[in-house]
Amino acid sequence: MLLPFLLQLLFSIHLQATPIKRQATSYDVIVVGSGPAGVIIASRLSENPARSVLLIEGGGPSYYVTGGRERPQWLSGTNLSRVDVPGLYSTIYSNPSTALLCQNKIRAYGACTIGGNSAINAGLFFEPPASDFDKYFPAGWKHSDVTPAITRLYQKQPSTNRPSQDGLYYQQSGYNAAKQWLVGNANYTELNINANSRRKTKVFGHPVYDYQNGQRSGPVITYLQQALTRPNFRLQSGTWVQRVVRTGNTATGVIVNVNGATSTISLKPNGRVIVSGGALKSPELLMKSGIGDPAVLTTLASANQLGSLPSSQWINNTAVGAGLFDNPNTFIEMSAPTIQAYNYVYENPPAADQSLYLTKKSGHYSFAGGSCSFWDTVTHADGTVAGVQGGLGNAGYQAYTDAMTVTMNIYGTSGLKSSGRVQLGGGPDYLPGPSGDVYYSNPQDALDIATFIRRLFDALPGTGLTPLNLDASSTVAQIVSYITSWTPYTRGQVNHWSSSCRIGACVDVNTTVVGMRNLHVVDASIVAPLTVNPQMGVMIAAERAWELIDRLMG
Secondary structure, three states: OOOOOOOOOOOOOOOOOOOOEEEEEEEEEEEEEOOOHHHHHHHHHOOOOOEEEEOOOOEEEOOHOOOOOOHHHHHHHOOOOOOHHHOOOHHHHHHHOOOOOOOOOOOOOOEOOHHHHHHHOOOOOOOOOOOHHHHHOOOOOOHHHHHHHHHHHHOOOOEEEEOOOOOOOOOOHHHHHHHHHHHHHHHHHOOHHHHHHOOOOOOOOOEOEEEEOOOEOOOHHHHHHHHOOOOEEEEEEOEEEEEEEEOOOEEEEEEEEEEEEEEEEEEEEHHHHHHHHOHHHHHHHHHHHEEEEEHHHHHHHHHOOOOOOOHHHHHEOOEEEHHHHHEEEEEEEEEEEOOOOOOOOOOOOOOHHHHHHHHHHHHHOOOOOEEEEEEEEEEEOOOEEEEEEEEOOOOOOEOOOOOOEEEEEEEOOOOOOEEEEEEEEEEOOOOEOOOOOOOOOOOOHHHHHHHHHHHHHHHOOOOOOOOOOOOEEEOOOHHHHHHHHOOOOOEEEEOOOOOOOOOOEEEEOOEEOOOOEEEEEEHHHOOOOOOOOOHHHHHHHHHHHHHHHHHOOO
């Protein structure tokens, strides 16, 4: 099913009793977290050969090229890990990976590995519409400001809406049924999504992925491999950052733990620390570095989570962790006699599908399984607009898994009014997780999504499509009640966490943490809720942040 997960790399915060040692080498730039944003910003800053750059990753290898070797038997003898094969995306749920997923590091779902969540998500790569930047970002981050970043990203990162290398589309029964429904009955326009990125009202098309040559790509394959050839760049994995070392408003290094041994990695004078751990972990690292809500810092200090930092050195900033966003999603199981479901498996796919992928990088395993994506908008009485998004997956879910059923995933996107904050808890390590008000705390959001679903249902007659877990005759009020109730199909976490360290409050326009001189956040935390899956938007933000930080460093 279409469940892309845009978030970033996550890093640990277990305090150790081991004496702290200081590493001999210091760096001009220390980047914490090798998710998409961390890889991009570290790689770009290392393009200056006079600048030493350290990229720290808490987890280990993922893609084959990084040393990842976790894979099913049918990939033995190849240069592929499970991460490299797009069609193995959804098997991360049926065959979880202790090597890739965070284990007791966050109170949510995410990856702790080289590449972060870009190593386990579907690889969806949608360009945000210009209106997202112009409406929801401050001066300095408008669409005209980020256009050079978008251009550079397209030049560096391949993408495709036709991932199979034989040039064919697969699993098209769902696409064809949806096209008749949306284009034929609901007046949607079929188009190339990224070529028409400004249009997000009643549009429909093939998903776009950041794949290359039939394999998962992303910044680990593009930016990182080039950076690793530079003598001034270093990637250090298996290294968990505990907190930023600072004197007043100046970061001087980071405290890390490697296999139980604690040490300090120092920053050179005039150097910079860039936190790229994702929208849950980056606020946590700031808080455990004595930057955040005074009430939270007081609690952390009493639990010995701030090290020896005195309260006089705390930086009070209640915007740290505030505004946390995730897309509220609903699964609607759609059935039709013309649909042919396809189930991805980790071990022993059909022999023909194995062969087609291994010999030609084609077929079902050359993509993550979503057959189509579509968008619409809901305009409120005051003229404000909420974005809504949908997609059809490859198979049904839970109680609805026959051969003629696929899952439709419905999101609310930009313009929603609900958000929460990052909270630390869950035991003595004070791990980060979302507060309970992220979804539907403002009733307008449920009404917007229910209106979208009702519009879709209005266009069903004559298509042969039947929703199975929500009656097609449901009123908007009944849909609101359903999607806000707890079921296997509603209120699920998509884990598109963003917006928890917003520009203008938590960081300034240059991504510098408010109250600090040389500490930055560059990841989904600084990205406002977008109309599309956030992965490409996070990469754009990293490219834009590079321009700004590079200018500051001179």
